Amino acid sequence: MGDETHHHVIVGGSAAGISAAVALRRHGFAGNVTVVEAGGELPYERPPLSKALAGGEHAFLHAILPRQAYAEQRITLLSATRVLALDPDRRAVELDDGRTLYADRVLLATGVLPRTLPVPGAELPGVVTLRDVRDARALAARLRAGGPVVVVGGGFIGLEVAAVARGVGLDVTVVETGARPLAGPLGPELAARVTTLHERAGVRLRTGASVSAFIGRTHVTGVRLTGGQVLPAATVVVGIGVRPDTALAEAAGVLCEDGIVVDRHCHTSVPWILAAGDATNQSHPHLPARGRIEHWDNAVRQGAVAGAVLAGVPESHTALPYFYSEQYGRTLQMYGRAAAGDEFVLRAEAADPVDPTDPAGGFLGFWTRAGVLVAAAGLDRPRELRAARALIERRVPVAAAALASPATDLRALAQPAAKAS
Ligand SMILES: Cc1cc2nc3c(=O)[nH]c(=O)nc-3n(C[C@H](O)[C@H](O)[C@H](O)COP(=O)(O)OP(=O)(O)OC[C@H]3O[C@@H](n4cnc5c(N)ncnc54)[C@H](O)[C@@H]3O)c2cc1C
Known part of the structure; x- marks a missing residue:
């Protein structure tokens, strides 16, 4: 049975917004959930857009959820609809089709906009x-x-x-x-x-x-x-690069400083409004300073925390930043965030680390701070990077020489700490 008296509105139907809507249901929220998305498509994943461009639309357009999932989870999706303004006093969400939604809470998951170059000819077709x-x-x-x-x-x-x-x-x-x-x-x-x-x-x-x-x-x-x-x-x-889309937040009086300023529970400076995803400026245990994280995985996880918080479950967003990229069929991945002053350690590698025909090819690098692993990145090294992820999350002290040696099993390094924790 639904609860028709409570209503949360999510602005932006992408990684963070859809993840929040699903998390609301997962945490048992029985009221109404509305996602308002300016784009006209069923919400889709952005990462394939740049990787599978040559493969045609079936290759680069992947829905986040199948259409029927919205009905099954009672998520009302208003596509091709833009939120024009928020009024925290009336708890009103003004839409560009003239309608007004009234909401208990609003989640801003408005993402980012691409930067353009302010030079002559920037408007030329092409x-x-x-x-x-x-x-x-x-x-x-x-x-x-x-x-x-x-x-x-x-x-x-x-x-x-x-x-x-x-x-x-x-x-x-x-x-x-x-x-x-x-x-x-x-x-x-x-x-x-x-x-x-x-x-x-x-x-x-x-x-x-x-x-x-x-x-x-x-x-x-x-x-x-x-x-x-x-x-x-x-x-x-x-x-x-991109700039955070903070227009709605700023007009509603929400504190924005290079993004919508949020705490680890996705609260903004206005109690009625939460925010998640690329649009936010967050304080995060794995960032050297408050900042933005513009990765799909972060948006999904932070959106899920926002959904939990909206459902009354006080989760925190502390997930290790992660991104991947695909170029020439090779996969580049990184966990954590390096900062100026970190020590960089390159793992010994094949003579030609980017040779695609060498099964020992690929590369792996680490960043340590005060003897603790804080970030790791590599090409075609998913197994080692998963182990490095555990080391970073558990803040296990590691010696640079151990990281540098291909003979070191990173999983073994992570294990004693796992047993102790
Ligand atoms: C081409 C491309 C490739 C990428 N590849 C990778 C990758 O390989 N790995 C990786 O980690 N990340 C990648 N990213 C980044 C990743 O896609 C983003 O981190 C993620 O999409 C952020 O999700 P979000 O929900 O915060 O915001 P967005 O995805 O930016 O979505 C925000 C949504 O809000 C909507 N919106 C904004 N204002 C309003 C309004 N007023 N009313 C209604 N709707 C509104 C917008 O239409 C938009 O759909 C890539 C991004 C792009 C563009």
Whole structure:
């Protein structure tokens, strides 16, 4: 039996929002649950959008839940509907179709928006970003039409698109302002190995370079770098990061500082409003300082905590940050977050760690702080990384020499602590 007197409204039907709705039911909430989502699709997973672009829509469009699950779990999904405003005094949620919903609590799971480059020509057709399925459809069609492709920004999404475009034989250049792509999250040693993957695949990398303009009359035809050189382009993919979508939160008087500020229970500064996912700025035991985590896994787990809290179960979000990326059929994974001053340890590896034909290939790196493992990343090393995850979570002291040696069984290191805990 439902409870028609209580109603929670979730703004944003993606990783965090849908996870929260499901968790509300899992924790026994019997009232009404409404998810309001501006996009018109059944909520879907974003990670395949950049990895499976060449495979057609059946490859890159995966629903988070089958359609019937919403009815079975009594989750009302209002797709193609945007929340325009929240009124905490009236507990009102104003929709763009003129309706008003009244809610006991609201969860903001509004995510992020792609950053754009403020240079001349940024509005030209052919200069695109990749955030949602409409972007993916448009980009997939562009890749089918041919290159050259210029990717601006060597982050994960940019590099995944570069890998897909090279995979279908297009001419690809990545323009990156830093010394090498991914040096921020992975550090210089591991980033250099990922760079090698791309170079071997034939991607041209322009590092230490920035864009001064996109050129073309009716359509982009080139990218001008600050030094004056022009890279020919039929398509430009701008992947220079995201900004949290805090518009609704700010208008409702919620404290926002580089994201919606939340505690570990997803509470914001306004008691009626919770928040979860990419949009939040969180204090987290595995972050060196308060900050944002822009990963699918975080959004799912933090959303589940928000759902529990809305159902009256006081869970905390402390799950170890985790992300993965797929490039050229290789899987890159990272647990935890490294910070300036951490000691980096590279595990001894094959002479050519990125050689796809070498069964001992791949790489593994660790970061320690005061003798404790805080982060680990690797290519095609899921088993070792799962063991490293346990070490990080349990804060087991580890010696750098043990981490560096391929003879060390990380699972064995984790075990004594597991028995003691
Ligand atoms: C192409 C791509 C590839 C990615 N690959 C990976 C990966 O390999 N690994 C990884 O860990 N992460 C990856 N990510 C990141 C991951 O997808 C995000 O961390 C995750 O989607 C965050 O979920 P979220 O629910 O917080 O927000 P989002 O997924 O951003 O969803 C927010 C939703 O809120 C809706 N919304 C916003 N405002 C309103 C409003 N006013 N009214 C109604 N609806 C609203 C939006 O339409 C949107 O659907 C990728 C992201 C992209 C775009």
